[in-house]
Amino acid sequence: MNTRESFKTTGIVVLLLMCCITLHSKAADDSGAVSFGNDKLLMDLRQTDWEYLEKDPSWTNKVAGFGRSAADMKRDAESAKVECETVSKAEGWKPIRVGRRWENLGHPELNDKVTWLKLKFHVPAEMKSYRLGFFCTAVDDAADFYLNGTHLVRKMYVWGARVPEPVNIDLTSQLHFGGENLLMIRVNDSAQARGGGILGNVLLYRTLPFERTSRGGITLASGPTGAFSVVLHLGDALLTKGQQSAFTGTELSSMEVPPYILRDDELVLVFPSEIAGKAAGSHRVQLDEVCPTRDERPLAVRCDKLPTRVEQFELLTIPVELAAAYDNAFDPRQINVQAVLETPSGKTEKVAAFFWQDFTSVAIGEDEEILLPRKCNPWRLYYRPRETGIHKFHILAQDKTGVSRTPDQKFEVTTSNRKGFLRVSRNDPRFFEFDNGESYFGIGPSGWFRDANYIFGGNPRHVSTRRLDEYYRRKAEAGSNYDYCLAEFFGRLYTQGGYIDQHVAWKCEHRLRLLEELGIYWVTCYDDLCRSTCYGLDTMPYSAAQGGPCRSIAELYVNERALEMQRDHLRYFVGRMSDSPALLVWSIGDEGQAGSGFSHLMVRSWIKELQNYVRTIDVYQHPHIMCEGPRSIADGGDAIIIPDWYFHRDVDAVTLSLELDQKYGKFNCPLINPEGGMVEWTKPADSYGPKRALYYLTGERWTFPEAISFHNHLWISLFLKNAVGGTEWMGAFIVQRNQMCHASAIRNYLAGESLTKLHWEMTKPEVSHADLRGFCLQSDGKSLVWIQNRYYNWLEAGHQGKVPPGIKDARITIPVKKDGNYRIELWDTRSGNVTATSTAQSTDKAVSYALPSIDKDVAMKLILVEQK
Numbered sequence: 043m044n045t046r047e048s049f050k051t052t053g054i055v056v057l058l059l060m061c062c063i064t065l066h067s068k069a070a071d072d073s074g075a076v077s078f079g080n081d082k083l084l085m086d087l088r089q090t091d092w093e094y095l096e097k098d099p100s101w102t103n104k105v106a107g108f109g110r111s112a113a114d115m116k117r118d119a120e121s122a123k124v125e126c127e128t129v130s131k132a133e134g135w136k137p138i139r140v141g142r143r144w145e146n147l148g149h150p151e152l153n154d155k156v157t158w159l160k161l162k163f164h165v166p167a168e169m170k171s172y173r174l175g176f177f178c179t180a181v182d183d184a185a186d187f188y189l190n191g192t193h194l195v196r197k198m199y200v201w202g203a204r205v206p207e208p209v210n211i212d213l214t215s216q217l218h219f220g221g222e223n224l225l226m227i228r229v230n231d232s233a234q235a236r237g238g239g240i241l242g243n244v245l246l247y248r249t250l251p252f253e254r255t256s257r258g259g260i261t262l263a264s265g266p267t268g269a270f271s272v273v274l275h276l277g278d279a280l281l282t283k284g285q286q287s288a289f290t291g292t293e294l295s296s297m298e299v300p301p302y303i304l305r306d307d308e309l310v311l312v313f314p315s316e317i318a319g320k321a322a323g324s325h326r327v328q329l330d331e332v333c334p335t336r337d338e339r340p341l342a343v344r345c346d347k348l349p350t351r352v353e354q355f356e357l358l359t360i361p362v363e364l365a366a367a368y369d370n371a372f373d374p375r376q377i378n379v380q381a382v383l384e385t386p387s388g389k390t391e392k393v394a395a396f397f398w399q400d401f402t403s404v405a406i407g408e409d410e411e412i413l414l415p416r417k418c419n420p421w422r423l424y425y426r427p428r429e430t431g432i433h434k435f436h437i438l439a440q441d442k443t444g445v446s447r448t449p450d451q452k453f454e455v456t457t458s459n460r461k462g463f464l465r466v467s468r469n470d471p472r473f474f475e476f477d478n479g480e481s482y483f484g485i486g487p488s489g490w491f492r493d494a495n496y497i498f499g500g501n502p503r504h505v506s507t508r509r510l511d512e513y514y515r516r517k518a519e520a521g522s523n524y525d526y527c528l529a530e531f532f533g534r535l536y537t538q539g540g541y542i543d544q545h546v547a548w549k550c551e552h553r554l555r556l557l558e559e560l561g562i563y564w565v566t567c568y569d570d571l572c573r574s575t576c577y578g579l580d581t582m583p584y585s586a587a588q589g590g591p592c593r594s595i596a597e598l599y600v601n602e603r604a605l606e607m608q609r610d611h612l613r614y615f616v617g618r619m620s621d622s623p624a625l626l627v628w629s630i631g632d633e634g635q636a637g638s639g640f641s642h643l644m645v646r647s648w649i650k651e652l653q654n655y656v657r658t659i660d661v662y663q664h665p666h667i668m669c670e671g672p673r674s675i676a677d678g679g680d681a682i683i684i685p686d687w688y689f690h691r692d693v694d695a696v697t698l699s700l701e702l703d704q705k706y707g708k709f710n711c712p713l714i715n716p717e718g719g720m721v722e723w724t725k726p727a728d729s730y731g732p733k734r735a736l737y738y739l740t741g742e743r744w745t746f747p748e749a750i751s752f753h754n755h756l757w758i759s760l761f762l763k764n765a766v767g768g769t770e771w772m773g774a775f776i777v778q779r780n781q782m783c784h785a786s787a788i789r790n791y792l793a794g795e796s797l798t799k800l801h802w803e804m805t806k807p808e809v810s811h812a813d814l815r816g817f818c819l820q821s822d823g824k825s826l827v828w829i830q831n832r833y834y835n836w837l838e839a840g841h842q843g844k845v846p847p848g849i850k851d852a853r854i855t856i857p858v859k860k861d862g863n864y865r866i867e868l869w870d871t872r873s874g875n876v877t878a879t880s881t882a883q884s885t886d887k888a889v890s891y892a893l894p895s896i897d898k899d900v901a902m903k904l905i906l907v908e909q910k
Contacts, residue, residue, distance in 0.1 A: 075162035084247035088141035167220030179242020258299030271318035279325035288315035333420035339365035343439035353458035371397035386431030394617040395423035399544035481797035484524035484766025487773035518560035520782030521789030536611040563626035575636035681712040688722035694835030712765035749781035761817035790874030811852040823906035862909040869901040
């Protein structure tokens with residue numbers, strides 16, 4: 043049993059209290075040790091003076107962007123167990139702080155190194171009845187922890203995977219109560235893709251020992267008497283019931299609390315109420331506001347009156363009132379609530395209701411937030427009508443005692459000016475278009491928002507909806523209408539016992555509704571396995587260790603009960619999210635799968651079966667992508683995700699896009715480059731430093747004059763008839779560095795143009811200068827043109843810093859469909875404005891034009907004014 047598991051079984055769920063933080067300036071003794079005061083619940087170690095010692099790692103391979111080999115990491119783990127004593131006696135230790143990545147603390151030299159940290163602290167003898175622990179949000183990449191010379195545990199977070207849980211280590215057995223203690227941490231920054239560090243909240247905490255009951259209550263380990271309080275959310279909140287915040291041991295153990303309310307990833311502390319009452323934060327987790335996930339009432343379902351009229355594509359929230367008998371509201375075999383509808387055309391549709399918990403988001407500082415439960419009707423049912431006319435429906439509810447239904451109701455749907463859902467265009471299947479016929483070209487950037495610590499997935503506290511809202515609003519204002527983000531961005535949705543984490547679900551829906559409001563469309567990458575199996579099967583709810591059926595990774599893909607659990611997971615997500623037009627495509631089964639090592643065909647079949655299941659329950663029939671590459675079409679997908687446009691070689695965005703077009707252009711379907719850029723490029727040894735994999739991935743090193751690859755990929759994607767463009771993966775940095783003018787420019791250029799009502803053909807204009815590349819889309823009466831200086835690219839003008847030569851006195855000959863008199867517009871591709879206009883007469887279905895001097899690129903439009 044590992045340390046984390048042992049900690050869970052003894053019931054240490056910890057409550058942290060930021061307002062009770064003990065700062066080292068008031069608590070250091072003459073030896074430099076910080077003291078854990080008797081009146082404190084925890085100590086914030088981010089403002090404490092740690093000491094560090096830098097060491098060089100020993101690797102067989104000197105360049106590794108995503109991380110080292112398993113063999114290298116195994117050797118490193120063995121070395122770490124025996125190095126502590128020698129290192130602790132070494133000289134040369136220097137002061138440092140923790141809580142952020144090394145470079146954000148002013149120590150970029152520690153990237154790719156082994157960094158030893160040490161901290162002396164004193165714990166009073168009076169705390170012997172408590173359990174004491176160390177907590178931090180995450181480490182990067184691997185960290186070994188030692189207390190008083192004993193190796194405790196190794197924690198590792200894998201590049202590209204979700205953060206499965208925070209670091210939470212029970213220190214009690216090795217502590218010197220009443221004396222000085224030495225905590226040491228060995229941090230190995232093994233993946234060059236991002237800097238190392240001890241990240242997020244970094245704390246020492248204490249709590250009375252307890253265990254959790256099967257229904258979420260708290261049983262104190264030693265059965266003490268008196269009144270006790272529970273402190274939540276890293277100390278920012280106190281658990282209350284009505285006006286009561288102090289509870290007897292019996293009251294605590296008899297509580298029924300959903301598992302997502304008392305959160306392990308934000309700790310739970312239990313104290314005598316007189317201590318907690320003085321130190322607790324001002325926020326309250328009010329149990330009276332929490333929707334119970336269990337019910338024992340006789341079955342009854344009611345639907346209150348709906349509006350008599352709603353608009354086409356308007357979200358209709360059907361008011362469901364339910365009483366039933368079930369133990370888990372998220373298990374459709376225990377409780378199944380659905381609306382069945384008849385549309386005006388005679389179609390029958392069925393949509394599932396879902397159980398939910400509402401929250402109020404509360405900002406904690408600049409980067410974090412907590413969610414406090416808010417009372418709501420726990421059952422919600424969404425429907426978005428696509429047809430106009432009279433709709434009829436009633437609601438069915440089934441529990442273990444039988445089935446009940448509501449009386450028939452009806453509502454009328456009237457026309458609206460809403461665009462509707464995105465579909466593959468029938469007129470030109472290379473593009474998507476809305477139900478109203480308006481065409482769509484996806485304008486990036488891509489990638490998820492991240493803070494300076496880049497804490498990805500698994501910790502909702504560190505994905506602030508306030509900051510995320512600001513990010514998406516800036517994107518939308520600048521013209522971006524595309525996003526690619528994992529559904530797991532906020533953490534694991536489906537958890538042990540088949541519960542849906544309502545913090546994660548609430549944040550995910552909040553994001554989706556904001557995208558809908560802003561007109562941003564989401565490639566919904568949904569996969570509960572890919573970014574979790576790297577931490578081991580036992581970390582997943584499908585494992586036997588967590589009460590599931592699986593004893594091997596391969597069983598995740600074939601075990602019938604495991605597949606049923608995954609379908610339950612998808613059913614909830616579809617019921618809560620699929621009504622939104624902001625959902626661009628379903629992409630279920632992300633990237634590489636651990637099961638492929640056992641059977642590649644098994645994994646392909648698994649992806650196809652899950653996609654087909656979603657097709658049967660998604661009445662809105664969003665398009666599907668069957669994993670990555672051409673096999674999506676072979677397996678029944680509607681579009682293709684291009685998986686290979688990152689710059690692995692010294693090649694620019696235009697050249698690489700042309701190469702990919704040779705591979706994928708033959709498919710008459712939407713082509714989506716979901717994410718990309720120069721981030722995977724391995725920088726050679728040069729004046730900027732030694733050879734380094736994934737040099738530009740962090741964005742902090744990005745010193746280009748502008749977002750060059752973002753710009754070029756936007757324009758080349760349009761002229762190669764890709765469905766989206768400018769999907770540079772470092773979207774947060776593009777927004778932060780005010781580079782969204784490139785999105786604005788192409789939005790302005792396409793304003794008023796339909797990519798699907800007209801038939802656009804890719805043609806090649808003739809350019810008189812070899813260093814200019816020309817691209818053209820041609821239709822009846824109009825030609826769109828882009829001319830690029832081939833030297834203006836991310837490698838030469840960006841990384842190498844070369845100023846591209848201005849190309850003068852060049853001419854371009856542009857093909858047109860019809861001869862006649864044309865108005866010519868010259869467009870600035872950064873401001874999105876017309877800079878010059880002229881007219882020209884075509885000859886032999888071509889227009890010749892003298893180009894201005896081109897340092898970077900320019901766009902044109904040719905519009906037929908008068909046909910010959």
